[in-house]
Amino acid sequence: xxxxxxxxxxxxxxxVVMKADQLAAQGKEILYTNIGNPHQVGQSPIxxxxxxxxxxxxxxxxxxxxxxxYDMFPKDVxxxxxxxxxxxxxxxxxxxxxSQGILAFRQHIAEYxxxxxxxxxxxxxxxxxxxxxxxINMVLQGLLASNNDAVMIPIPQYPIYSALISKxxxxxVGYELDEDLNWAVSREELESKLETAKSNGLDVRxxxxxxxxxxxxxVMTHCDIQxxxxxxxxxxxxxxxxxxxxxxxxxxxxxxxSAKKVALDCNLKNLQxxxxxxxxxxxxxxxGRRGGYMELHHIDPYVQSQLYKLASAELCSGxxxxxxxxxxxxxxxxxxxxxxxxKQENDNIYNGLKERAEKLVHGLNxxxxxxxxxxxxxxxxxxxxxxxxxAIEAAKEQGTTPDNLYALSLLEMTGICVVPASGFGQxxxxxxxxxxxxxxxxxxxxxxxxxxxxxxTKDYS
Amino acid sequence: xxxxxxxxxxxxxxxVVMKADQLAAQGKEILYTNIGNPHQVGQSPIxxxxxxxxxxxxxxxxxxxxxxxYDMFPKDVxxxxxxxxxxxxxxxxxxxxxSQGILAFRQHIAEYxxxxxxxxxxxxxxxxxxxxxxxINMVLQGLLASNNDAVMIPIPQYPIYSALISKxxxxxVGYELDEDLNWAVSREELESKLETAKSNGLDVRxxxxxxxxxxxxxVMTHCDIQxxxxxxxxxxxxxxxxxxxxxxxxxxxxxxxSAKKVALDCNLKNLQxxxxxxxxxxxxxxxGRRGGYMELHHIDPYVQSQLYKLASAELCSGxxxxxxxxxxxxxxxxxxxxxxxxKQENDNIYNGLKERAEKLVHGLNxxxxxxxxxxxxxxxxxxxxxxxxxAIEAAKEQGTTPDNLYALSLLEMTGICVVPASGFGQxxxxxxxxxxxxxxxxxxxxxxxxxxxxxxTKDYS
Numbered sequence: 001x002x003x004x005x006x007x008x009x010x011x012x013x014x015x016v017v018m019k020a021d022q023l024a025a026q027g028k029e030i031l032y033t034n035i036g037n038p039h040q041v042g043q044s045p046i047x048x049x050x051x052x053x054x055x056x057x058x059x060x061x062x063x064x065x066x067x068x069x070y071d072m073f074p075k076d077v078x079x080x081x082x083x084x085x086x087x088x089x090x091x092x093x094x095x096x097x098x099s100q101g102i103l104a105f106r107q108h109i110a111e112y113x114x115x116x117x118x119x120x121x122x123x124x125x126x127x128x129x130x131x132x133x134x135x136i137n138m139v140l141q142g143l144l145a146s147n148n149d150a151v152m153i154p155i156p157q158y159p160i161y162s163a164l165i166s167k168x169x170x171x172x173v174g175y176e177l178d179e180d181l182n183w184a185v186s187r188e189e190l191e192s193k194l195e196t197a198k199s200n201g202l203d204v205r206x207x208x209x210x211x212x213x214x215x216x217x218x219v220m221t222h223c224d225i226q227x228x229x230x231x232x233x234x235x236x237x238x239x240x241x242x243x244x245x246x247x248x249x250x251x252x253x254x255x256x257x258s259a260k261k262v263a264l265d266c267n268l269k270n271l272q273x274x275x276x277x278x279x280x281x282x283x284x285x286x287x288g289r290r291g292g293y294m295e296l297h298h299i300d301p302y303v304q305s306q307l308y309k310l311a312s313a314e315l316c317s318g319x320x321x322x323x324x325x326x327x328x329x330x331x332x333x334x335x336x337x338x339x340x341x342x343k344q345e346n347d348n349i350y351n352g353l354k355e356r357a358e359k360l361v362h363g364l365n366x367x368x369x370x371x372x373x374x375x376x377x378x379x380x381x382x383x384x385x386x387x388x389x390x391a392i393e394a395a396k397e398q399g400t401t402p403d404n405l406y407a408l409s410l411l412e413m414t415g416i417c418v419v420p421a422s423g424f425g426q427x428x429x430x431x432x433x434x435x436x437x438x439x440x441x442x443x444x445x446x447x448x449x450x451x452x453x454x455x456x457t458k459d460y461s
Numbered sequence: 462x463x464x465x466x467x468x469x470x471x472x473x474x475x476x477v478v479m480k481a482d483q484l485a486a487q488g489k490e491i492l493y494t495n496i497g498n499p500h501q502v503g504q505s506p507i508x509x510x511x512x513x514x515x516x517x518x519x520x521x522x523x524x525x526x527x528x529x530x531y532d533m534f535p536k537d538v539x540x541x542x543x544x545x546x547x548x549x550x551x552x553x554x555x556x557x558x559x560s561q562g563i564l565a566f567r568q569h570i571a572e573y574x575x576x577x578x579x580x581x582x583x584x585x586x587x588x589x590x591x592x593x594x595x596x597i598n599m600v601l602q603g604l605l606a607s608n609n610d611a612v613m614i615p616i617p618q619y620p621i622y623s624a625l626i627s628k629x630x631x632x633x634v635g636y637e638l639d640e641d642l643n644w645a646v647s648r649e650e651l652e653s654k655l656e657t658a659k660s661n662g663l664d665v666r667x668x669x670x671x672x673x674x675x676x677x678x679x680v681m682t683h684c685d686i687q688x689x690x691x692x693x694x695x696x697x698x699x700x701x702x703x704x705x706x707x708x709x710x711x712x713x714x715x716x717x718x719s720a721k722k723v724a725l726d727c728n729l730k731n732l733q734x735x736x737x738x739x740x741x742x743x744x745x746x747x748x749g750r751r752g753g754y755m756e757l758h759h760i761d762p763y764v765q766s767q768l769y770k771l772a773s774a775e776l777c778s779g780x781x782x783x784x785x786x787x788x789x790x791x792x793x794x795x796x797x798x799x800x801x802x803x804k805q806e807n808d809n810i811y812n813g814l815k816e817r818a819e820k821l822v823h824g825l826n827x828x829x830x831x832x833x834x835x836x837x838x839x840x841x842x843x844x845x846x847x848x849x850x851x852a853i854e855a856a857k858e859q860g861t862t863p864d865n866l867y868a869l870s871l872l873e874m875t876g877i878c879v880v881p882a883s884g885f886g887q888x889x890x891x892x893x894x895x896x897x898x899x900x901x902x903x904x905x906x907x908x909x910x911x912x913x914x915x916x917x918t919k920d921y922s
Contacts, residue, residue: 002602002603002604002605002606002767003606004606005602005603005767005770005771006767008770008771008774035557037552037556037557038555038556039552039553039555039556040552040556040557042551044520045520045553045555047520047523050518050519050520050523051519051523053515053518054514054515054516054518054519054524055515057511057514057515057518058511058512058515059505059506059508059511062508062511062512062533062534063515066533068529068532068533069533071529071532071533072523072527072529072530072532072533073523090503091498091500091501091749092500092506092749093749093750094499094500094506094746094747094748094749094750095498095499095500095501095748095749096496096498096501096741096748096749097749130591130751130779131776133774133775133776134775137775141463141466141628142463142466143463144463145463145464145465160774163774164774167602167771167774280557285555286555287555287556287557287776288552288553288554288555288556288557288558288777288779288780288781289554289555289779289780289781290591290751290778290779306463306466306467309466309469310466310469310628313469313594313621313624313625313628314594314595314598315592315594315748316748316749316751317751318591318749318750318751318779318781318782319749319750320749320750320779320781321779
């Protein structure tokens with residue numbers, strides 16, 4: 001069987017999670033904080049989106065044209081569903097669509113991007129995909145041609161990058177984000193890693209950035225992004241901008257800026273860029289819907305035609321995910337009857353995330369031996385934990401990493417399931433973990449984190 | 462960029478279709494028969510399925526618990542949706558599921574397989590996927606390790622196989638189906654192709670069979686399948702059984718038998734088998750829903766664990782597709798209030814397909830110079846056309862195949878969009894095309910096929 005697949009690792013659903021599932025099956029209560037899966041931990045779906053979806057799926061005579069439809073659905077929802085039914089056409093939600101997705105939806109996305117960035121966006125450059133992960137997979141499939149082709153990825157990174165690169169038989173070149181500089185990266189670090197890669201005979205084809213950061217939780221400034229766009233522009237490296245958390249920004253002085261906007265603000269005419277977005281994150285959290293898109297910008301037309309062919313061989317992304325993506329970029333308007341409830345639901349989710357992001361990080365920083373950079377955005381805190389030399393030794397003896405040892409011990413003592421930081425990559429010698437702040441009970445976990453840390457330190461002193 | 466991707470071909474959305482899209486954009490009326498996309502050509506969705514889906518997606522208070530729900534939805538639909546909501550759990554349809562799909566749905570599938578075959582099926586061996594194509598992609602990713610690894614595929618085949626094999630950098634070894642024997646294959650043909658592959662230094666890892674056949678439209682007998690299962694069992698080759706058309710059987714004396722049943726009937730204890738099914742075909746035709754599953758049978762546990770890892774890195778298949786797959790294998794019961802309409806809708810679709818399958822093939826066979834084996838199942842007729850030596854020469858001069866020339870000429874003269882048979886592979890010297898019989902206007906096309914054939918023959922005489 002495939003050696004590349006054999007080598008592939010995917011920590012978010014790795015050893016600690018499997019152990020948690022075992023314990024759960026034995027009746028132990030588990031607080032899953034390992035995965036950004038909002039609805040799994042109690043976040044409710046946004047009513048408006050689900051109502052529109054339902055009326056798009058129902059045959060007209062049982063839905064929009066049913067004599068009692070207004071007894072169950074608000075008028076503006078019915079009107080919106082009618083609009084969508086026109087956009088989708090007579091095939092409805094049950095047919096394969098254009099390989100890149102339904103044109104009207106791609107137009108909605110282009111408008112959204114244009115309003116966000118102030119620069120033109122073209123529906124022909126947009127591909128609707130089954131979540132961002134499928135899009136990333138497609139692009140990497142297109143870019144990686146040989147075992148010497150490499151992708152630069154941030155350390156720490158979201159492990160879908162390392163997993164897909166290794167699956168595709170490519171090579172990864174880590175560039176370190178500096179925890180002391182709010183997880184920014186310097187041009188020097190990028191140049192030095194590229195230099196080393198070249199001297200090892202590697203061809204760096206692409207560089208991935210994740211903004212807001214996963215697992216690091218930082219929100220990059222215009223200047224932070226410029227470092228990356230200029231670097232990629234200079235060296236002819238395709239920039240992959242993972243922007244799935246673009247609406248998850250909580251810190252007062254932070255704001256999301258897209259890589260495309262930075263590239264165009266800086267007049268970088270040669271930069272080849274692919275940006276990713278998803279319905280799984282934000283305040284929607286519709287992970288199970290598998291909606292998302294990528295926008296190609298200045299990608300070589302031949303490469304683009306090959307990506308189109310690839311999309312065609314996978315037929316099309318799910319229509320319901322496509323619909324959800326359009327809804328995400330084109331929510332109800334202020335004057336719509338549903339807007340009040342829509343806003344209330346969104347505000348509730350946003351305020352909950354913001355409050356927990358702040359309080360969780362604050363609480364973690366109160367624990368002696370744990371430090372955590374503020375979670376300005378995304379859904380994660382990524383603390384460093386101090387462990388004793390004895391713990392490091394014990395891990396070595398057990399053939400594992402210190403943070404795996406730590407995460408398993410945390411799980412067994414408290415039922416909290418986190419992902420060891422080594423699953424994302426980190427500076428040599430650092431020990432830590434990633435935890436989401438999605439769960440409404442997140443703050444109750446702070447005490448458990450503290451008790452466990454004390455116990456773990458005692459156990460290995 | 463990737464050379465493998467560059468080499469990949471996917472005829473179903475290839476040159477002829479692009480030309481058709483161009484003509485359509487210029488206002489020409491096109492009869493698309495190139496793709497098995499039922500809802501695109503007027504087949505209606507089954508009401509019951511869509512109603513259950515809508516109530517699973519709607520938040521309870523706007524759906525199953527809405528005071529007016531029974532004014533819009535039949536009672537049994539509401540009850541069924543309530544059952545599903547329990548199966549799915551509090552996360553609802555918006556969360557990532559288990560990497561293999563929701564357990565209850567896998568249990569439904571296992572029950573369906575057990576009832577169909579009379580042999581045990583295990584939910585742990587079932588993976589829910591975004592349509593069968595994703596499942597095929599996953600398995601091939603797992604099996605193909607080097608450039609010498611090969612997959613035996615039928616000639617003619619559904620081009621997703623050749624496309625994915627070439628994308629993954631593997632090699633294809635065609636085995637010819639015999640048009641004169643209703644597209645069956647002999648053991649001799651299989652052995653001889655394997656022998657040649659071996660002597661070329663290839664390792665044959667898997668063999669794909671498609672039953673009912675695409676594009677060939679034949680329904681394999683128990684004996685036909687036995688030839689393949691025994692061959693794979695003998696040589697330790699993994700059998701990939703593409704059974705997405707298992708409910709599309711029209712011919713009086715034909716019936717679908719699964720490869721798993723044949724393997725177990727014949728007591729083939731070593732055969733490693735993966736079977737695929739989908740919600741895109743059958744009478745459902747919900748292509749845009751991206752639902753499907755694969756069942757692993759006797760697959761090496763280590764390989765299975767690696768496929769699980771691969772599924773995990775893709776997170777999960779879309780929940781709505783998972784739901785549709787469960788609905789497909791667990792339709793309403795006879796005593797349910799919705800059953801009458803359900804049956805009527807299914808019968809209409811089935812009878813239409815059956816009638817068009819018979820009349821289309823009959824009509825094609827009436828045309829001098831066209832012959833077509835009966836379409837016993839699936840959604841396609843795959844006729845042979847006789848072309849003049851002058852046409853063959855003209856194709857050669859234009860750097861194309863005779864059937865590409867034929868299909869483009871057919872498109873331009875009549876607006877009918879078919880796929881040239883060379884996109885599926887065929888015996889040397891054969892010329893033909895694949896046409897679906899999904900379109901309600903299919904039978905009107907017979908006259909056009911006849912007129913065009915006469916004209917084409919004249920043009921190149």
